[in-house]
Amino acid sequence: MKLKHVLAPVLFAELFLHVNASENILAGKSAVFEQSPAYRLTADKNDAKDLTDGHINNWLVHFYKSSVGWYGHFFCSFYFDLGREMEIGEIKLHTSTGHGSVHLPEALFVMAGNSPDEFAMLDDMIASNPDLPKYEDGPKIFWITAKNRPVKARYLKFIALPHKDSTFFFADEITVAPGKNAVPVKRLPIFKGSTKQFIKFAKLQTRLELDLKQLAGNISLSGSRRSLEPLKTKLMANAASVTAHHGNSSDFPINQAQIDLAQFQQKLLADAGYHGLVIWGGNRWDAFNSYTFPEKKSADAGLKMSPGETRSFIINTANASDDNINADFSIESKLKIEVNRCISSVEQNNFFNANKLLPIQPEQGIYRFKLIPGESSQLFFRLQLPRDTVAGIYPVKINFADGKTVTVKVTATALRFPERLSAEYGTWDYLNNPECHGQVIDSSNFDMAMKLIRAYQMNLCWGHEIALPPVTPDMFDADGRLIKPLNFTNLDEWLNTMKGFQYYAVFGGGHLDKRLNFGFKPTVNPEKFTKRLTTYLNALAAHIEQKHKLPADKFRIHFIDEASTPEQKQLLRLWSNGVRGAISPSGKRFYSYGNPFFGKKEEIYAYPELDIIQPNPGTYRRNDIEPFIKADQLRGAKGITGLYVCANRVRQRDAYMYFGMIYRLGILFNNFCGAGFWNLATAPRDICELDYTGRIFSTWYFEGNQIFVSRQTEALLEGREDYEYMLLLKTLVAELKKKHSPYAEEASKLLDSIRKNVLAELGGEQDNLSLWSVKKNRSAADSQRGQIIDFAVKIMQKEPDIFNRTIWK
Numbered sequence: 001m002k003l004k005h006v007l008a009p010v011l012f013a014e015l016f017l018h019v020n021a022s023e024n025i026l027a028g029k030s031a032v033f034e035q036s037p038a039y040r041l042t043a044d045k046n047d048a049k050d051l052t053d054g055h056i057n058n059w060l061v062h063f064y065k066s067s068v069g070w071y072g073h074f075f076c077s078f079y080f081d082l083g084r085e086m087e088i089g090e091i092k093l094h095t096s097t098g099h100g101s102v103h104l105p106e107a108l109f110v111m112a113g114n115s116p117d118e119f120a121m122l123d124d125m126i127a128s129n130p131d132l133p134k135y136e137d138g139p140k141i142f143w144i145t146a147k148n149r150p151v152k153a154r155y156l157k158f159i160a161l162p163h164k165d166s167t168f169f170f171a172d173e174i175t176v177a178p179g180k181n182a183v184p185v186k187r188l189p190i191f192k193g194s195t196k197q198f199i200k201f202a203k204l205q206t207r208l209e210l211d212l213k214q215l216a217g218n219i220s221l222s223g224s225r226r227s228l229e230p231l232k233t234k235l236m237a238n239a240a241s242v243t244a245h246h247g248n249s250s251d252f253p254i255n256q257a258q259i260d261l262a263q264f265q266q267k268l269l270a271d272a273g274y275h276g277l278v279i280w281g282g283n284r285w286d287a288f289n290s291y292t293f294p295e296k297k298s299a300d301a302g303l304k305m306s307p308g309e310t311r312s313f314i315i316n317t318a319n320a321s322d323d324n325i326n327a328d329f330s331i332e333s334k335l336k337i338e339v340n341r342c343i344s345s346v347e348q349n350n351f352f353n354a355n356k357l358l359p360i361q362p363e364q365g366i367y368r369f370k371l372i373p374g375e376s377s378q379l380f381f382r383l384q385l386p387r388d389t390v391a392g393i394y395p396v397k398i399n400f401a402d403g404k405t406v407t408v409k410v411t412a413t414a415l416r417f418p419e420r421l422s423a424e425y426g427t428w429d430y431l432n433n434p435e436c437h438g439q440v441i442d443s444s445n446f447d448m449a450m451k452l453i454r455a456y457q458m459n460l461c462w463g464h465e466i467a468l469p470p471v472t473p474d475m476f477d478a479d480g481r482l483i484k485p486l487n488f489t490n491l492d493e494w495l496n497t498m499k500g501f502q503y504y505a506v507f508g509g510g511h512l513d514k515r516l517n518f519g520f521k522p523t524v525n526p527e528k529f530t531k532r533l534t535t536y537l538n539a540l541a542a543h544i545e546q547k548h549k550l551p552a553d554k555f556r557i558h559f560i561d562e563a564s565t566p567e568q569k570q571l572l573r574l575w576s577n578g579v580r581g582a583i584s585p586s587g588k589r590f591y592s593y594g595n596p597f598f599g600k601k602e603e604i605y606a607y608p609e610l611d612i613i614q615p616n617p618g619t620y621r622r623n624d625i626e627p628f629i630k631a632d633q634l635r636g637a638k639g640i641t642g643l644y645v646c647a648n649r650v651r652q653r654d655a656y657m658y659f660g661m662i663y664r665l666g667i668l669f670n671n672f673c674g675a676g677f678w679n680l681a682t683a684p685r686d687i688c689e690l691d692y693t694g695r696i697f698s699t700w701y702f703e704g705n706q707i708f709v710s711r712q713t714e715a716l717l718e719g720r721e722d723y724e725y726m727l728l729l730k731t732l733v734a735e736l737k738k739k740h741s742p743y744a745e746e747a748s749k750l751l752d753s754i755r756k757n758v759l760a761e762l763g764g765e766q767d768n769l770s771l772w773s774v775k776k777n778r779s780a781a782d783s784q785r786g787q788i789i790d791f792a793v794k795i796m797q798k799e800p801d802i803f804n805r806t807i808w809k
Contacts, residue, residue, distance in 0.1 A: 025086055026052050026156070032116075034077035034195060039069030042170065051174045052080075060139055061172040069170040070160075071534055074168045074348075074693040077195040079116060079157035086151060088112060089179030091146040093125065094172040099139040103163035103169060104132060106349065109202065110146050112153035112185050119157050119198075120188035122148035135163075136766050151188065155192045159195055167648075189490060195649040199693035204242050204255065206350050207690070208235060211261050211291065215268075218293045223663075224271035231264055249703075250345040250689040251356075252290040252375070259372065265534075266374030267319035277327055277371075278318040279404050284380065284717060285656035285778040288354045290344040292376045294318055301405040301460040304789055306808075307389040308417030309721060312714055314342075315379045315398065316391050317407055319371035328368050328401040335383060335394055335410060341369050342711065343379040343758030345692045347651035353772060354378050355651060355710045356701045380711065385412060387419070413793055418807045421664050422727055423720045424642070424674025426505065427453075427459035428681065429498055440698070441681045444705045449680070450500075452700070456717055459502040463567060463674060467494040471536055473519030480531040488543055496549050505593065506554035512559055522574040523567075530578045535591060537582030545584050551582035556591045556612070564597040571604070572596060576609040598627040606634035610692070612673060619664065619770045620657055622762040625665065632669045641669040644676035648695045655712045656778040657761075658770040659699070660719030664758055664781060667726040667751075677716075722781050725788040726754060728808055732795055736800045743795060750791055754784050 010411055030048040036048050044065045046053070051068055061067040070076045095441055097104045108126045111119035126132070126146040133140035156176065160169040180759040211234055219226060235257050245255040255260045269278065274294065281299035282288070299315045316568050319325045331337055339362075342354035357380055371377055381398075389412045417673070441449045469486035470645050477483050495504065518532035541552040559575035560568050579592040593612035598604070604627055607613050615628050632641045643662050647653055666672035683698035699712040729751050736744035761780055763769040769776060796803045803809075 024175040037068045042069035062170045076160045087179035087182035089177040096141040099362045102165040105160040108162040109159040111157040150182035152182040153185035222268040222272040252344040262374035274320035284314040304418040307414035308387040312793040317378040332397040338382040340380040351652040425458045426676030428679030533578035534581040541584035552588040567601040612640040619768040642673040646678040654772040655715035660715040663719035
């Protein structure tokens with residue numbers, strides 16, 4: 001994510017007030033930084049004293065050299081040496097938020113100690129100030145005051161954990177008032193260790209507080225009169241129960257505290273009248289974790305499917321007994337059912353959810369999973385209906401060893417789901433791009449990754465610009481012809497390794513103008529620049545077709561990432577114009593694509609120079625999506641529209657909304673090509689994500705040489721299938737209108753209703769529906785799919801000649 005400035009810093013004088021040094025015992029002291037504050041607009045040689053120089057900026061602090069800023073760090077830490085023990089009173093920090101992706105940090109710890117590696121916690125300045133301005137409130141500049149007790153210490157330390165949607169942290173000034181009646185810091189609980197170790201400790205403490213909060217709610221649900229206070233007191237007093245955990249996994253239980261809390265949950269289950277193995281139903285996309293309390297909801301279900309289609313259903317379970325349970329069950333069905341257990345795990349932002357799918361293999365027809373006392377667990381059943389399935393009803397019975405039975409009625413229609421999905425699934429190839437981050441896929445798991453890519457029909461491979469042959473001005477003559485050969489080594493390696501995709505695309509990640517140096521600036525000499533670019537692309541197209549037998553129209557070129565300024569958008573159009581003139585030996589040409597930002601206040605531009613526009617729906621707010629729809633309408637029937645998402649800390653992103661919805665949005669566009677995702681290979685392997693400091697974009701989980709998919713992965717596939725049904729309805733509308741069929745009006749009304757309902761599911765200006773923790777109705781897609789199936793079956797029976805014109809034959 002890039003910082004996007006609406007207001008250029010040169011437009012403002014550096015307005016500031018002064019802090020009275022006599023009232024600030026930190027005045028003039030130098031900060032000792034653990035990570036260098038290197039953000040370009042604030043960094044200078046005075047950074048060490050900028051936080052105590054008395055200058056208070058009156059505008060957004062990330063514009064000024066007298067502020068200090070970090071970008072790209074997952075924690076920022078610095079401390080001050082007061083020179084001697086001093087009485088520390090009120091602590092204040094001046095900052096701003098609400099602009100250019102600059103959020104307040106998730107946490108801002110202030111600590112005191114008498115040595116640089118031993119500190120006592122004084123306050124989390126974010127958590128203790130719940131009424132701080134929100135990003136959505138717009139640009140704000142303000143002070144944050146710590147809720148600390150006066151303490152006598154020599155060192156003062158600050159640790160910031162950047163917001164989940166930002167990797168920035170900015171501070172302008174810090175003041176510390178003299179304290180009175182201060183307690184010596186040595187009398188407070190002291191933490192000794194590295195900053196990273198402290199962050200892990202703090203996150204585990206937060207995890208305990210969040211678990212206690214959920215269990216408190218479960219007391220109400222159970223009708224119990226039990227109190228959590230004795231257990232809370234015990235766990236708080238025994239730090240080992242909270243901190244001790246296996247360091248190579250985020251899976252429940254992460255420590256003894258979670259086991260103890262599950263045992264408390266078991267007592268609540270018993271108080272509610274449950275015993276043994278508890279079973280209930282629910283929506284497969286809703287958030288769920290190991291403390292989810294049972295609902296009085298049957299697990300029986302019904303699925304209406306077309307042969308070739310993939311669907312899933314879940315069964316929720318809990319252990320109400322006071323001992324471990326090995327839950328055994330068998331499946332009665334003529335259909336092949338894949339069984340997975342949804343594993344609850346904790347991610348960086350302390351979000352606790354069952355997302356990872358761990359396959360359960362039967363032994364002599366028996367499936368088994370273990371539950372500790374009080375634990376809740378979700379079973380995820382996946383069914384791909386064989387294409388030769390005859391229309392009819394196929395009951396599925398899940399028989400548990402204790403006598404409980406869950407029945408799922410699968411109704412196979414007479415339709416035949418298309419063998420190849422229409423909507424593309426594009427993902428990044430970081431497998432052969434060593435200059436890019438995210439090397440979790442290597443020779444040990446590459447084959448498994450490719451097997452999953454094929455299984456989930458990921459048909460578009462995005463490579464990085466380093467796959468392109470470099471070019472320099474001396475490789476052209478005065479007429480713009482190539483006089484030196486291009487080096488295709490990187491390109492050939494990429495295409496040879498990543499064989500089998502339907503489409504390929506090369507992404508310009510920000511340095512394309514350096515790799516492709518044609519000797520002319522596109523804004524100064526557009527004609528000469530375009531001529532050399534076209535010559536280069538002609539050579540590239542010829543090589544791809546002749547060497548790799550890949551038609552040029554299956555290959556795409558991207559130039560400017562997330563073009564947001566007028567200058568970037570002009571460059572995007574100039575580069576894209578060069579693609580139109582390049583023709584391969586077979587007469588085909590490359591497709592250009594781009595992901596420009598659509599400013600809310602600027603006039604909608606349709607980007608006719610781009611073959612494909614592929615913007616980002618972000619947090620799925622309606623007012624963010626509507627400009628894309630308007631641009632698509634202006635582009636007309638020939639313009640192609642796609643979407644892409646790119647969000648760090650992906651585990652907390654809602655499977656239904658963030659992943660499934662991106663394809664369902666396709667029905668709102670004239671010519672939707674599909675969606676892209678950054679990216680499969682950026683995630684940790686064999687590590688506890690709770691204290692992982694890197695980025696996580698992947699919907700896969702990596703353990704050893706194994707790769708596990710997730711509910712998010714499944715939602716992507718089912719979203720594409722939802723769109724396939726919508727596309728069928730759109731096709732039927734057109735064909736029925738041509739024939740003046742009596743069913744044309746019914747088809748049109750159904751399509752209009754679905755489009756309206758898709759738009760209605762989007763959030764308002766203050767919503768962030770991309771998060772799994774936000775409550776929403778996640779059943780709309782299933783309902784719409786059912787409506788389309790019923791209508792399509794009717795048309796197949798009443799208007800078979802029309803239906804046979806579709807790809808659903």
